[in-house]
Amino acid sequence: MANDDFEKIYIGKGKKVENYDIVEVSINMDEASKHSFEYQGVNYLKFSVAAMKKTDDHGKTHTAYLSKKKSDE
Numbered sequence: 001m002a003n004d005d006f007e008k009i010y011i012g013k014g015k016k017v018e019n020y021d022i023v024e025v026s027i028n029m030d031e032a033s034k035h036s037f038e039y040q041g042v043n044y045l046k047f048s049v050a051a052m053k054k055t056d057d058h059g060k061t062h063t064a065y066l067s068k069k070k071s072d073e
Helices: 029-035
Strands: 006-016 023-027 037-039 042-044 048-051 062-069
Touching (some): 006 029, 023 062, 029 062
Antiparallel strands (some): 006 062, 037 042, 048 062
16 A cells, blocks of 8 residues: 555654653644544554654654545545
8 A cells, every 4th residue: 555545644743862762752632632543442542653854943853643544535
């Protein structure tokens, strides 16, 4: 399946914690909650965290997003 079949919905950004293999991420819950789903009575949000090509003006090194299949409309 081609990447063109999906759109990225950005829900937050994060920053690598110095000297650790950890990325702290702040999520926009208003946007993220629109894309949560229920499975066996539990609410989930599936998203990805990726390194950005350049650090932004606020020192953020990573972006958080979810992939949503584009509709066939």
